[in-house]
Amino acid sequence: MLxxxxxxxxxxxxxxxxxxxxxxxxPVNYGSQIEEHHAVRNNCGMFDVSHMCxxxxxxxxxxxxxxxxxxxxxxxxxTSGKALYAAMLNEAGGVIDDLIIYFLTDTRFRxxxxxxxxxxxxxxxxxxxxxxxxxxxxxxxxxxxxxxxIIAVQGPNAxxxxxxxxxxxxxxxxxxxxxxxxxxxxxxxxxxxxxxxxGYEIMLxxxxxxxxxxxxxxxxxxxxxxxxxxxxxxxxxxxxxxQDMDETVSPLDAGLSWTVAMKDERNYVGKSALTAAGQxxxxxxxILLDKGVLRGHQQVITKHGNGEITSGSFSPTLQQSIAxxxxxxxxxxxxxxxxxxxxxxxxxKVTKPVFARNGKAVI
Amino acid sequence: xxNVLANLKYAASxxxxxxxxxxxxxxxxxxxxxxxxxxxxxxxxxxxxxxxxAEKEIAVVESVKAAADVYAPxxxxxxxxxxxxxxxxESVNQDAYAAWxxxxxxxxxxxxxxxxxxxxxxxxxxxx
Numbered sequence: 001m002l003x004x005x006x007x008x009x010x011x012x013x014x015x016x017x018x019x020x021x022x023x024x025x026x027p028v029n030y031g032s033q034i035e036e037h038h039a040v041r042n043n044c045g046m047f048d049v050s051h052m053c054x055x056x057x058x059x060x061x062x063x064x065x066x067x068x069x070x071x072x073x074x075x076x077x078x079t080s081g082k083a084l085y086a087a088m089l090n091e092a093g094g095v096i097d098d099l100i101i102y103f104l105t106d107t108r109f110r111x112x113x114x115x116x117x118x119x120x121x122x123x124x125x126x127x128x129x130x131x132x133x134x135x136x137x138x139x140x141x142x143x144x145x146x147x148x149x150i151i152a153v154q155g156p157n158a159x160x161x162x163x164x165x166x167x168x169x170x171x172x173x174x175x176x177x178x179x180x181x182x183x184x185x186x187x188x189x190x191x192x193x194x195x196x197x198x199g200y201e202i203m204l205x206x207x208x209x210x211x212x213x214x215x216x217x218x219x220x221x222x223x224x225x226x227x228x229x230x231x232x233x234x235x236x237x238x239x240x241x242x243q244d245m246d247e248t249v250s251p252l253d254a255g256l257s258w259t260v261a262m263k264d265e266r267n268y269v270g271k272s273a274l275t276a277a278g279q280x281x282x283x284x285x286x287i288l289l290d291k292g293v294l295r296g297h298q299q300v301i302t303k304h305g306n307g308e309i310t311s312g313s314f315s316p317t318l319q320q321s322i323a324x325x326x327x328x329x330x331x332x333x334x335x336x337x338x339x340x341x342x343x344x345x346x347x348x349k350v351t352k353p354v355f356a357r358n359g360k361a362v363i
Numbered sequence: 364x365x366n367v368l369a370n371l372k373y374a375a376s377x378x379x380x381x382x383x384x385x386x387x388x389x390x391x392x393x394x395x396x397x398x399x400x401x402x403x404x405x406x407x408x409x410x411x412x413x414x415x416x417a418e419k420e421i422a423v424v425e426s427v428k429a430a431a432d433v434y435a436p437x438x439x440x441x442x443x444x445x446x447x448x449x450x451x452x453e454s455v456n457q458d459a460y461a462a463w464x465x466x467x468x469x470x471x472x473x474x475x476x477x478x479x480x481x482x483x484x485x486x487x488x489x490x491x
Contacts, residue, residue, distance in 0.1 A: 017398075017401070028401070028428065029401055032401075032402055032456075033401050033402050033426075033427050033428065034402045034427060227401060227427060227428055231427055291405060292405055292407070292425075293404060293405045293425040293430060295430060313427055313428075314404040314405070314425075314427050316427070321404075321405075342423070
């Protein structure tokens with residue numbers, strides 16, 4: 001039995017093509033994935049991401065807990081509403097999950113974890129709270145009796161569309177810089193996203209999600225499926241948990257060094273393993289020069305040894321196939337490499353792991 | 364709802380076939396297949412002159428979402444490929460029955476009788 005978000009019927013009413021996404025019955029597209037992709041890059045699209053799990057943290061030890069739980073440093077969170085992207089590691093330095101932490105007050109944080117990892121994440125967090133004997137209460141807000149839905153509105157016109165539909169949130173959100181959140185009544189509105197475009201991720205009581213979804217649609221916001229979400233995040237060079245990293249992969253080998261604080265004095269879980277192992281691979285982009293499509297798990301042959309594609313697809317913005325890959329140290333941006341696609345070696349160029357943002361190619 | 368044409372024959376692996384007057388069989392993927400794959404972005408066609416046994420991988424269609432093998436619906440030799448479809452993969456999304464992929468000369472034209480008719484394929488597509 002697949003799990004459903006509160007917007008399931010709304011997706012079906014909009015003729016979504018539904019797929020099993022990690023046990024969730026989710027829309028992959030509403031017709032054309034490529035048109036949805038372009039809608040977000042050029043105008044405005046919306047995604048139901050209510051399968052992801054918000055978790056509320058309350059208690060005097062929230063900061064102490066998070067400073068040991070994740071590899072990024074929550075000491076960077078000094079302004080209320082500020083968000084931080086972080087990796088939660090196991091003792092071996094592998095990534096249990098990547099998540100966003102929103103700082104609200106010193107006794108109240110909200111984090112959002114991935115859909116498929118929510119249960120293990122909650123169990124891990126609860127076990128660490130007990131082990132470290134901290135005063136923190138964690139409350140998942142997805143399958144609870146007080147559930148939230150999450151609608152991501154993304155694209156250059158996203159803010160204007162949200163204000164058109166929710167004029168009461170404009171004053172509190174128009175000054176929001178990137179990676180902040182504001183709470184207005186029952187709405188939690190964050191300037192975060194997974195597309196490389198401006199926009200908001202809106203958390204709200206699940207019972208009100210249908211009304212907001214339909215109002216946004218009436219305002220001209222294109223419903224977009226998880227298919228477009230994947231090509232948008234791939235172009236933006238954003239990691240996908242389970243593909244680009246997992247419990248066996250160090251964040252240093254997955255392009256997440258920028259989220260890993262190594263020099264501060266905190267002793268977070270996984271730090272000693274990361275320090276001992278160091279970086280063994282580099283996480284870079286590929287553009288296929290021949291015709292074809294790069295896909296996860298394809299082998300990359302370089303003069304420094306072999307690497308592996310972790311995510312690949314066709315880039316609607318570049319009109320070429322692109323990929324994120326874990327490559328041997330020594331490979332340089334601009335190098336020409338071969339990719340084994342069904343036994344044929346096709347030429348690809350090594351790039352920075354970011355291809356398009358804010359409506360434009362950046363390669 | 365995907366479209367199944369009454370005048371064609373089908374394979375359960377979602378290829379359609381049309382027997383031509385010259386004895387060759389035109390092959391493409393069904394409307395159901397293109398709809399399931401989503402926007403196509405790449406097509407790899409077989410070599411003209413190559414022989415394939417029935418149910419062997421003969422071509423590849425890739426959408427933004429995934430790569431899918433196309434199987435030889437009957438045994439035969441490739442006589443022609445539709446380069447226009449490979450150059451514009453979206454044409455298969457627009458009309459899967461117009462944008463054919465390749466033509467084969469069957470080893471035994473009677474093999475076609477063993478393939479699915481429209482009603483039988485419709486049942487396969489509905490169950491997928």
